Amino acid sequence: MSIVEYKGFGGVRLTADLIGGEHDPVILLVPDAGQGREAWRAVAEALVLSGRRVVNLEPRPASGPDWSTDEQVAHVEDLRAVLAQMGSRPVVVAARRGGWIAAQALAPDGAHLAAGLVLVDMPTTDETVAAALRLALPTLVVRGGFSPKECTPASDAFRAALPIGESADIEEADMAFAADRGEALLGQLLEFLERRQPRKATEFQAGSDPRTLRDAMGCFATGVTIVTAHDADGMPVGLTANSFTSVSLDPPLLLVCIANTAGTAPVLRDVVHFGVNVLQIGQQPASNRFATKGEDRFANLPWAPGQTGVPLLDSSLVSFECESESLHEAGDHFILVGRVVRAQFEPHRDPLLYFRGKYRRLHFA
Structure with missing residues (x-):
């Protein structure tokens, strides 16, 4: 003991x-x-x-x-x-x-x-x-x-x-x-x-029960992103997502999976441009905020418009600006594929990770 x-x-x-x-x-x-x-x-x-x-x-x-x-x-x-x-x-x-x-x-x-x-x-x-x-x-x-x-x-x-x-x-x-x-x-x-x-x-x-499948999927460690855009009134919107991956280098494509029930889903279905902000360990509070319903997600959070106008979060590990390339229905989610038009990154920060339902941290040697 x-x-x-x-x-x-x-x-x-x-x-x-x-x-x-x-x-x-x-x-x-x-x-x-x-x-x-x-x-x-x-x-x-x-x-x-x-x-x-x-x-x-x-x-x-x-x-x-x-x-x-x-x-x-x-x-x-x-x-x-x-x-x-x-x-x-x-x-x-x-x-x-x-x-x-x-x-x-x-x-x-x-x-x-x-x-x-x-x-x-x-x-x-x-x-x-x-x-x-x-x-x-x-x-x-x-x-x-x-x-x-x-x-x-x-x-x-x-x-x-x-x-x-x-x-x-x-x-x-x-x-x-x-x-x-x-x-x-x-x-x-x-x-x-x-x-x-x-x-x-x-x-x-x-x-069998979806909870078991969710636990199994959760054994795949991921990074954490916040997907951002502007709604029809020009207001910034966004949500936390960890279903994100690169698709192709030529042409430069990436994808994110968005739940149909997400409050931001209707906006992201129709966007021309959107951003994907890959988070570093200091942005865990932002991840929680963008995953919570009813929050004023951009309040007191430093951000600026990118070259395409999409909101980009300050201090992110990576920020991608994308044109909407295609959209695919996939069960209770849809897959949004974006063509990357610009990416900026800071390679010396530690990434915010997610594994088995919890945030994790990886410290570089």
């Missing part, structure tokens, strides 16, 4: 036990707020024996049962920060208020941060139900994992609000009458993990 450190919300130092084989699937254990990682140690050791690599997190201290809103926000952001620093997407197993924290942290975009979620005896509140309804990753809800007292009418109300068996892919387990609660909880965990996080290679076949 070794100790690992993570940087939490506001720079708080968080520690965790790390046990298990380096190449085994990863489980992140989150105890009840106010408990230490010793609460999960027996479960952690059993999971390691079943072939898992376990990160047993020590959360920041909680002031008591009536924790403040600021404390709640800090715990949620702590967990999101830890997940962002992990090298792979773990299954998160969380107990009681730790489950509340995990549900809040993973509801917005959990599939990018975790491979699955197990909520053990999570308290039921309106906020919890709202978060659960937004979960979009495999989830197991366990009632009575620590005590039959955890199986309450409130938990029944929570269960009734969950989209069991629908696209959210949520399952349940009721252990109110388990004779050996520890063994029963471990059995439920292992059964869920064997199906949702198998130790063998994950496989996608035509007709």
Whole structure:
């Protein structure tokens, strides 16, 4: 066993036990707020024996049962920060208020941060139900994992609000009458993990779930670009895209793939000229902004028109100016092919990379 450190919300130092084989699937254990990682140690050791690599997190201290809103926000952001620093997407197993924290942290975009979620005896509140309804990753809800007292009418109300068996892919387990609660909880965990996080290679076949295919595609490391243009009123528009590649040097062609549902898609379908800005590591905030709906994407962001008039972002690793060459429909995306008329680049910056749903960085020697 070794100790690992993570940087939490506001720079708080968080520690965790790390046990298990380096190449085994990863489980992140989150105890009840106010408990230490010793609460999960027996479960952690059993999971390691079943072939898992376990990160047993020590959360920041909680002031008591009536924790403040600021404390709640800090715990949620702590967990999101830890997940962002992990090298792979773990299954998160969380107990009681730790489950509340995990549900809040993973509801917005959990599939990018975790491979699955197990909520053990999570308290039921309106906020919890709202978060659960937004979960979009495999989830197991366990009632009575620590005590039959955890199986309450409130938990029944929570269960009734969950989209069991629908696209959210949520399952349940009721252990109110388990004779050996520890063994029963471990059995439920292992059964869920064997199906949702198998130790063998994950496989996608035509007709199976698109999440698996997305994970497979995400194993191809890419750069990150922001595609820019002007709309019919002359206003700058843009969006983040990592489906970008060169096509030909003679003639000079490149392509980007744009989701049909993207807000900028109608503009890009009809443009005469567009820009492709390849991002460097200092432009991660810009990438996030151009990937978020409702943002004023160009506000307080340095940019200037290129020779063709398209908006080009200052300090990009590369900026391409293109004439629209052709457009091809491709399922839920369309392929925009551009003829490069001008390119400018700064080769001494590090590129911003994207791999398995997370930003990565490559530092030159």
